[in-house]
Amino acid sequence: MIPEKDQEKIKIPNNERVPEKDPLIRRRGPALDLFRGRRVMHFENGTGFQGGPSRRKGYKLALWSWFASMIDCLILISISSIFMAAFSFLMRTDFGALIGSVTQNQHRVILFLEVFALCAWAYMIVVRSVLGSTVGEWACDLRLGQPQERLRANYILRVAWRSTLILITGLVTLPVLSLILGLDLAGKISGLRLFSLK
Structure with a gap:
């Protein structure tokens, strides 16, 4: 958890609210601020990638x-x-x-x-x-x-x-x-x- 004095330094504009669903993004910190405003990607359903490396035969x-x-x-x-x-x-x-x-x-x-x-x-x-x-x-x-x-x-x-x-x-x-x-x-x-x- 970030101390309260450091939380004041980290301000998130209203138009860039972080989704509260993801527990990793909910914890705001300097490293996670890099990913602010980006879409949250979920890979559970697959990415649609069907191919693989072509094996030498x-x-x-x-x-x-x-x-x-x-x-x-x-x-x-x-x-x-x-x-x-x-x-x-x-x-x-x-x-x-x-x-x-x-x-x-x-x-x-x-x-x-x-x-x-x-x-x-x-x-x-x-x-x-x-x-x-x-x-x-x-x-x-x-x-x-x-x-x-x-x-x-x-x-x-x-x-x-x-x-x-x-x-x-x-x-x-x-x-x-x-x-x-x-x-x-x-x-x-x-x-x-x-x-x-x-």
């Missing part, structure tokens, strides 16, 4: 999924580079010599690609299981599964199955087919679809 969703994969790939390459630098430090070798030996020796290239694929598989499963999306999917407003699906006990197994499907097809085949057909094929096969928040 089909080809748009597939393209955004590719963009999210590119972001995740850059993150994985940077993590792999950090691990290679740490490995060269532990082995007391020059980082440039280590990179040169990897590119010259075919067996080391295959080993590096296998380790990279294994790290990508683990990254996709762990981060999606904990957060519901990878960093790239989060940046592109994509989520794997509905919120109620993430609470189920078999969510981690379905994430692992989806990631394994993509890895088995060579990381390219299934996403390219999804892009051509405008469908989330990995989601249809695994039962865990990718959803757009926009």
Whole structure:
């Protein structure tokens, strides 16, 4: 309640009477004086707003999924580079010599690609299981599964199955087919679809 000495300072002209129905507006104060003379809006009956955000589907969703994969790939390459630098430090070798030996020796290239694929598989499963999306999917407003699906006990197994499907097809085949057909094929096969928040 406002003290009587301050109530004298706040004067409301007769033509701008505040409706006495609303208890929030009845209490007059400096902050509520800003809204004096405005219509009181009631939202109980709805506002007539029927539309919502248009969700990305089909080809748009597939393209955004590719963009999210590119972001995740850059993150994985940077993590792999950090691990290679740490490995060269532990082995007391020059980082440039280590990179040169990897590119010259075919067996080391295959080993590096296998380790990279294994790290990508683990990254996709762990981060999606904990957060519901990878960093790239989060940046592109994509989520794997509905919120109620993430609470189920078999969510981690379905994430692992989806990631394994993509890895088995060579990381390219299934996403390219999804892009051509405008469908989330990995989601249809695994039962865990990718959803757009926009």
